[in-house]
Amino acid sequence: MPSGEDPAERTGYLRFFYRGWRPTCMGRLWSRMYAWVAGLGLLPRMLLTLQTHDRSGGRVNSTILVAATYQGRRYLVSMLGEGSEWVQNVRAAGGKASIKRGRSQPVQLTEIAPHERAVILKAWAQVATSGRHHLPVPHDAPVSAFEAIAADYPVFRIDPTQ
Numbered sequence: 001m002p003s004g005e006d007p008a009e010r011t012g013y014l015r016f017f018y019r020g021w022r023p024t025c026m027g028r029l030w031s032r033m034y035a036w037v038a039g040l041g042l043l044p045r046m047l048l049t050l051q052t053h054d055r056s057g058g059r060v061n062s063t064i065l066v067a068a069t070y071q072g073r074r075y076l077v078s079m080l081g082e083g084s085e086w087v088q089n090v091r092a093a094g095g096k097a098s099i100k101r102g103r104s105q106p107v108q109l110t111e112i113a114p115h116e117r118a119v120i121l122k123a124w125a126q127v128a129t130s131g132r133h134h135l136p137v138p139h140d141a142p143v144s145a146f147e148a149i150a151a152d153y154p155v156f157r158i159d160p161t162q
Helices: 010-015 026-041 085-092 120-127 142-150
Strands: 047-053 060-070 073-077 096-101 102-110 155-160
Touching: 047 085, 060 085, 060 120, 073 120, 085 096, 120 142, 120 155
Parallel strands: none
Antiparallel strands: 047 060, 047 096, 060 073, 073 155, 096 102, 102 155
């Protein structure tokens, strides 16, 4: 989890959705609703529903995320850092997950090393207009600013499964 207070907690309406780098009850409800709508394919292509198996009970969890494109590949970023449930579930599943947009498609999520994340974090911050409020650097900061925080924000490349 990134250190200090989540910057989004100081920003307008987002303080009702996140506390201490975790979603509130309202945030979880909002995320479930949007994950369902995104799963139907009714939202822009950059929004998708990630489906993971809960690492403790095996139940399928759905999370709405913004996918950023960098050099022709799509990536997912954990705006809440290492503590995100979906990150922990993906790691426990060895990267196996599904993307839902209309129908479910199995994918392999490959974690990107911290020293390679900065340019992807910057690309993500350009399109994740609400999510970028969780970063301690502005979305238009130079890549060097993103290098300083890259280790705190997991990034995964979306690879189709064979």
